[in-house]
Amino acid sequence: MADYKIDDTIDITDVVCPVTFVKAKVALEELDDGQILAVRMNNGEPVQNVPRSIKEEGHQILKLNDNGDDTFTLIVRKVEDE
């Protein structure tokens, strides 16, 4: 089982680039350092780009779960900068 507790969940399957990443970024900014966000996204472009962009912001990617319905759930730990 997962060794993390999810603090907030967002679904970005209803939006397209760049709002996908923007929504994930806004949700992460609202969390405290170390808290965990689950992001449900579509296969394809979002899975290719959103995890990479989140990583570039300095956050820690814990896992990418295949939900089996052509969506994925990304588990991210917030890393506060500054």
Add this chain to the structure above:
Amino acid sequence: MSFTNEQVERYSRHIILKEVGAKGQKKLLNAKVLIIGAGGLGAPVAMYLAAAGVGTIGIADADEVDLSNLQRQVIHTTADLGKAKVKSAKETMQAINPDVKVNTYRKFITSENIMDIIKDYDFIIDGTDNFPAKFLINDACVMAGKPFCHAGIIRFKGQLMTYVPGEGPCYRCVFKDPPPKDAVPTCKQAGVIGAMAGVIGSLQAMEAIKYIIGKGDLLTGRLLTYDALTMTFRTVKLPKNHECPVCGDHPTITKLIDYEQAECDMHI
């Protein structure tokens, strides 16, 4: 405060930026900027700040839109001729972004009213075209402890600098007194390329945004000059003048001054 879906989309290109993010966008939405002059410089400042989601924008100008303004004052249109500039500017800003609250001041700023007008704002933009107003804005901002961005344009040239209390010189440290009447022509007498107002006004908007989000280096202690004919930008380092009569160690100007303006220079 959390964003609506519409705000996330509207400000997505800001929020994506590491230097802005959701935090910076919230700062912009909570910020209050006053633009003095709804003319050539004020137009791009007002439009970019409204588009950026600066939550409260004040705009001060006593004039009406005149046909000769439209060559550079892109916030007004031919349909606005004869309308108060502040009203026309407000309509454009709210058409760009209904998130923005616009306060209008249909008056020329004077020593009598300026302190009351600037007191509610975080950052002031000098978009005026005459020296009496520029010195008045400087002195009032120094006395009230308000940051502001000065700019001036003429012909193919423009300049700007930013004053932040306690950091670097004020406008009067650099330019001690207004020049004698008619020693320097106004843009009405000398002419100006409309795009110059766009370049320099946009840089003023950029200074306001950087100040609000708290990122980057402002033009404090530096004067930026732009010459369009030679296509050169220069920044000149300027020290604070400790003998400055308004922001120096022993200020001698402790009351605001309304300098006289030659009759033919009265219009923005």
